[in-house]
Amino acid sequence: MSDSDTEYQDHHEGTSDATPGGYDDARRPGEALFAVLLVVASFALLWNAYGISGFRALSAPGSVPMATAAIMVITSAIVLFRTLRLPKVTSESLSRDILPMTVIVLALMLVAYGVLLRPLGFLPTSALFLIGAVKFLSHRSWLFTLTVSLGSLALIWVVFRIVFTVLMPAGIMPEAEFMQFLRDLFSGGTN
DSSP: OOHHHHHHHHHHTTOOOOSTTSOSSSBOTTHHHHHHHHHHHHHHHHHHHHHHHTTSOTTSTTHHHHHHHHHHHHHHHHHHHHHHHSOBOSSOOIIIIISOHHHHHHHHHHHHHHHHHHHHOHHHHHHHHHHHHHHHHHOOOHHHHHHHHHHHHHHHHIIIIIISOOOOOOTTSOHHHHHHHHHHHHHTTOO
């Protein structure tokens, strides 16, 4: 075991840190920045809510969104103030305990999935995502990666597209022709 492994086990002791905020008497890495982002996002929501109808009347369409956003601004400012008063935890780091590289890589893969879904379609985008994620997380052979990824994708496609008839972005795949081929195959070509 390396020193970093020992340090990691020493300060976590194999238990989950499910306390809201992590620790009652200390600030975890990145917690202050997150609190600042909450305040900024709350102000942005308040500004957008004000843009709906301004302060014309209590019954105006923007009054409930403005009230909700105002409460968000106040409570996030309280959270920020309390967070900044706490001392920093010295036994943790952002890259090891809060946002490890695995989380960053998978988050970027999910963003890429969302961007590519409409132009490429469900099947190719999901295949790329699953192959990349399984290979990255499992560190296993390409045979294992392709079998698990493509097998899972086939099962998902059959359940959602054929059984539940959920429409998915077709993209570059000739899915309509493939569906017709399957219909013809299972109907005995009697159409």
